[in-house]
Amino acid sequence: MSKLPIAVLISGGGSNLQALIDKVEDGTLDVDIKMVLSNRAGAYGLERAKKHSIPTCTLSHKDYSSREDFDGEMVRVLKDAGVEAIVMAGFMRIITPVFLSAFPGKIINIHPALLPSFAGAGGQVEASEYGVQISGCTVHFVDEKMDHGAIIIQAAVPAMPGEDVETLTERILQVEHRVLPQATKWLAEGRLSLEGRFVKLASANVVKAELNADFPCLINPPLEEGF
Ligand code: GRF
Numbered sequence: 001m002s003k004l005p006i007a008v009l010i011s012g013g014g015s016n017l018q019a020l021i022d023k024v025e026d027g028t029l030d031v032d033i034k035m036v037l038s039n040r041a042g043a044y045g046l047e048r049a050k051k052h053s054i055p056t057c058t059l060s061h062k063d064y065s066s067r068e069d070f071d072g073e074m075v076r077v078l079k080d081a082g083v084e085a086i087v088m089a090g091f092m093r094i095i096t097p098v099f100l101s102a103f104p105g106k107i108i109n110i111h112p113a114l115l116p117s118f119a120g121a122g123g124q125v126e127a128s129e130y131g132v133q134i135s136g137c138t139v140h141f142v143d144e145k146m147d148h149g150a151i152i153i154q155a156a157v158p159a160m161p162g163e164d165v166e167t168l169t170e171r172i173l174q175v176e177h178r179v180l181p182q183a184t185k186w187l188a189e190g191r192l193s194l195e196g197r198f199v200k201l202a203s204a205n206v207v208k209a210e211l212n213a214d215f216p217c218l219i220n221p222p223l224e225e226g227f
Contacts, residue, residue, distance in 0.1 A: 003032040004188040007083040009074075009091035010038050014045020016089035016110060019177035020184060021052050029181050031188045035081045037074060039093055055081065061093060071099035078102075086142075087184055092121060094146050105194065107142040108187060110180045112172050114138060114154055119147035124172060128165040135159055135168060137176045139183040141199070150199045152183045152192060 008017050017036060023029035036049035037057045049056045057077050064070035075098065078086070085106035100107065113123030115138040118130075127135045136156040143149035155175045159168055186192050191202040 003030050004085055005032045005034045005082050006085045006087055006184070006188070007035040007037055007078050007081065008033060008045075008049075009086060009088045010036060010043055010045040011040050011092040012043050012045065012090050014043065014048045014090065015173060016176055016180050017045045018048050020087065020089065020181050021048065021054070023181040023185075025052070029185050029188070031085075031184060034083050035078065037078065039070075039091070045090070057081075067094070067096045068098045071096045075099055075102040085187060087180070088142065089180060095142065097144060100142065100144060105141070106187070108139055108152065108183055109142050109147070109149075110176055110183075111138045111140065111147045112169065112176060114156065115140060115147055115151060123147075124169040125165050128159065128163075128168050132159055135172060137172050137179060139179055141194070150194055150197045152186065152199050152201075153179050155179050 008020060010017055014036075020029065021033065024031060024033060033054050035055050035057055036045060037059065038046050039059060039061050041058050041060065043058075046056045046058065059070065059073055059077065061067075061070045064073065079102065084103070086103050086108070088107065088109040091109070095107075111119070111123060113119070113127050114134070114136040117132075118127045124135065134156050136154055138154045139152045140147070141149035141152065155178070157168070157172050157175055186201060193200045193202070
């Protein structure tokens, strides 16, 4: 079977991009990263892509008079590169129907919170300031509303007592690096289908709870004996 040609869209450091590259290079993730596109010229993720000989493109949204014009140019560049699916990995732009309709059902995004809580930029900060006991991350299909589309996978990350937002953000990021490549693999294998808001995963493995130091319990703080 031919590999799904994807583009990874970034705006910043690209650690999620790196996680995808690593999984491609170790043979776990069978996709062809045709292009890394950034809307910010200085994004470190562009350097990561270059180190792995992945073509890059920078398009500054500031050079376009409307979101639609910017999206139209992205579509042109990505289609020219043979891209069929999009992984948004820290891409800090809201897209329009111009972009959505070019890759129907083939655009996914990672968000560093348990949606629908704390949508938008700064989800970790808001969750931390709110005092949540459990935060996490979500990979979802992209639709016309921000951080809204059907949910593919979510991971719960407990907030530790007294933890500051930086360490919580970092621990969420570590989990992002696992769930985003996983969701991308499912997409590439054609195993995701939509029924309304519900994402069906074909041939799903039995859910396995991870119990280790990072995941003391999916209920946090853990329940005490007797409950
Ligand atoms: C991640 O937390 C992602 O979920 C959010 O922005 C951050 C990007 O990190 N949308 P990186 O650029 O992948 O390191």
